[in-house]
Amino acid sequence: MTLSMLAARGLELLLLLACVAFVLAPPGDSTRKRIAARVRQAAGQRAAAPAAMFLQPGDVRQDVTRRLAQLGERLPVLDPMQRVKLGLQLTRAGFRERRAVSSMIGIKLTCGVLFACVAIVFSPYIPRLGEYFVIRALTMVGAFVIGVIVPEYVLGAMIRRRRRIIAGCLPDALDLLVICTMAGNSLASGVRRVAHELARICPPLADELSVCADELTLSGDVAATLANFATRVDLPSARSLATTLTQSQRFGTPITQALRTLARTERTEQIVALEERAAKLAPKITLPMMLFILPTVCLIAAGPAAIRLLEVFR
Template sequence: MFSDDLVNWIVLGLVFVAVVLVVMALAPLVLGRTDIKARLAAQGGSAVADSGPGSIRNDQSTTVWARLVQEVERRGMSLTDSTSDRLSEKLALAGFDQSYAPRAFTLARAVGTLGLSSLLVLVFAATGNWPSAGKLYMMVIGAALFGLYLPGIIVSSRAENRAKEILNGFPDTLDLVLVCLEAGLGIDAAFNRVGSEITTSHPLLARLFAQVSLELRAGRSREVALRMLARKSGVPEITAFTTLIIQSDRLGASVATALRIYASEMREQRRMRAEEKAHRIPVLLSVPLVCFMLPTMVAVLMLPAAIGMKQQMAKADEQKAAKAQ
């Protein structure tokens, strides 16, 4: 067990760290409200918001996470990771494609590591039920490791869900691209048209196609734009689709014919994935059936027999007792 003085110093230190983190988290919000009041005062107290669309950079820099990252770095803490490029690609696959996403991820890991361990110690301090030194050390280390790896688990789970959503909507999108090409549109115009049509049904694909259209309008080559599309999607099927378009464009082959064959293969793969999930259901259902249903059925079937045997044994004992008398 720790001595009382050492425990008090540990608790005070963790409380100080927690207070600093809370102040750093709330400071951007307070400063943001102060900036808004200052701008309103400069405009004569008018509360009418600007109806313009604003720039993307301005929108990304005014979010809570962006302001929090800026405030933390302004106070001298560097959030730049040595593996920022790989981390940016991993976060982009999960949908976090903002410029501050890697730094926010690093900040979330630091806050989770310190916050969960501090919270655990504060709970012990509030209840007064301190475990032994070894147990406390292991629990604090476990909480810190959980807070360290929790953001990565969340990002990986979100990336998997995003890839599944893109993959499920890609065959329908591919059919629309094929219809546009057969109607006489070029591949660039087909991306723009399909991106505007699937905004409601498949928003992730619509966003990817819109980015390709914007890159093509900005002057980027079609091959580079398509390879960027494959990298941002993280789905092998879209990578094969972009490779197919690039190779058809280089060789001068008909893109519509190649896409028609590829679209039929994609629909067949989606049907096979659905059948695979359907065939997996009985195997998955066997686990809860064995764990929950089988003991209940055994108890229902065996209980009457057990009661009957007990009654017969009781009668036999009574008969023996009567004979003995």
């Protein structure tokens, strides 16, 4: 590696660090405010020095989350509508912390910077990529964009996984809710009891039901609470549950009968979905069988005959 290439890489890293520092710098900060912040930081470090010797993994995680949240709060990269949308996605993934949106923004920026640094370090070793500064700069920008997008895909995968877990346990929750309502419990107390019973079996659904029970206890608005539950879970079965209970409350229909019918419907739909998945296995297995099993069978069946023919023609 020549001296000019080393200088170019150093310049790229310097530009990247300068951009990050410019973004993270708080706007309109006076010297007095900076000095006060330094004093508060030093006082906090001295106060936390004895406890820092016994840091637990949870404390480290909280510290990292706090720093990422502070980083995300300094970045005005999303408008209020986008922040609300991101907050809804985080809620559906199970993150209800107050600073979850800011932490997610900090994670996205951190991943983008890491990907850009990796692109800067390894781009000179790729043929025809480290020869031109413009191509390296475009590669760095592309890596930064990819790093920003990757956490969104991870968040989407977490949402889908949590949704599958909730969908698998919802019929059992409906059966338990039927038992609670038949025992004379109110809707709020029944939902809370079901959440307690499902805490070890299905923690995501138990968490959502606990939030729903708290909202029912505080507000008493059944329609709004169930609508919020359906929005957070984002499942057709949850929307059906919200609609059924809302109509039962509005028209005076017995909740027990409505829940029993809904539970039976959900179990039937679950069985039908499993049968559909089983029916789709045969076409999916055909191609792997042709690629892996059929050549082996042909080799075993025709191999000895081919070897004998070769021996005869020799």
